[in-house]
Amino acid sequence: MNRLTLILPVILLTLYSCEQTTNKGQIPVEWVKFAPGDFSFKNNWSYPEGVYRNNFGQLSCDGFCPDGIDLMQDKDGRILPDSLPAFYKLIDTTHQLHSIQCDAWCYEWAGTDFITVEQPNKDTVFCATQTNAATHCSLILKITNEHCFPQIELNSISLSGQKSYHCTGGFIKISKELWSQGIMKAAFSFTFDHTENPGKPMFWKGNIYAKR
Numbered sequence: 001m002n003r004l005t006l007i008l009p010v011i012l013l014t015l016y017s018c019e020q021t022t023n024k025g026q027i028p029v030e031w032v033k034f035a036p037g038d039f040s041f042k043n044n045w046s047y048p049e050g051v052y053r054n055n056f057g058q059l060s061c062d063g064f065c066p067d068g069i070d071l072m073q074d075k076d077g078r079i080l081p082d083s084l085p086a087f088y089k090l091i092d093t094t095h096q097l098h099s100i101q102c103d104a105w106c107y108e109w110a111g112t113d114f115i116t117v118e119q120p121n122k123d124t125v126f127c128a129t130q131t132n133a134a135t136h137c138s139l140i141l142k143i144t145n146e147h148c149f150p151q152i153e154l155n156s157i158s159l160s161g162q163k164s165y166h167c168t169g170g171f172i173k174i175s176k177e178l179w180s181q182g183i184m185k186a187a188f189s190f191t192f193d194h195t196e197n198p199g200k201p202m203f204w205k206g207n208i209y210a211k212r
Helices: 003-019 081-090
Strands: 027-032 051-053 059-061 100-105 115-121 124-129 137-144 147-155 162-175 183-192 202-211
Touching: 100 137, 115 202, 147 183, 147 202
Parallel strands: 027 162
Antiparallel strands: 027 147, 051 059, 100 202, 115 124, 124 137, 137 147, 147 162, 162 183, 183 202
């Protein structure tokens, strides 16, 4: 199971939530010639979550894996030679280019390297960082009418289920030239309303380079 499969249910839920956003948490988009920061991360890549190189130099799967792959391996975890073609039809081993470099403090956060950018119509763009086995919070951005509406969506495994945190301030700077070419190159920094502990800042900041 790849990262997109893991995040898709969250995206579908949060896009509807963002549709209901009012002017609360509205951040003006700053269109710039060059978005500030280091975007070299866009040349880095990872295998889909759960794909790793085993002790025999083979790409294998651990965690969310298709049914039946255990029968294609011996007791030591080596993929049987005659099962290799079938194994790699089931396991996604593509190189996934990183699309975000960021730092954050929110609940159940352990980092993310990927953000999904979708444009359902000519006036609106939705973005959602991808969750993984250790990160259960996602940065959601709705960009429309020259404004950005950021929020954090938490799908907690230890707290009280799903919860939203609304933006209280910050900025987003987007390269206008690349935006017109279908690429989102942006630098951002946001703070959020931390209702459980107002004295401890909740934030998300970083750089984005992703096709939309």
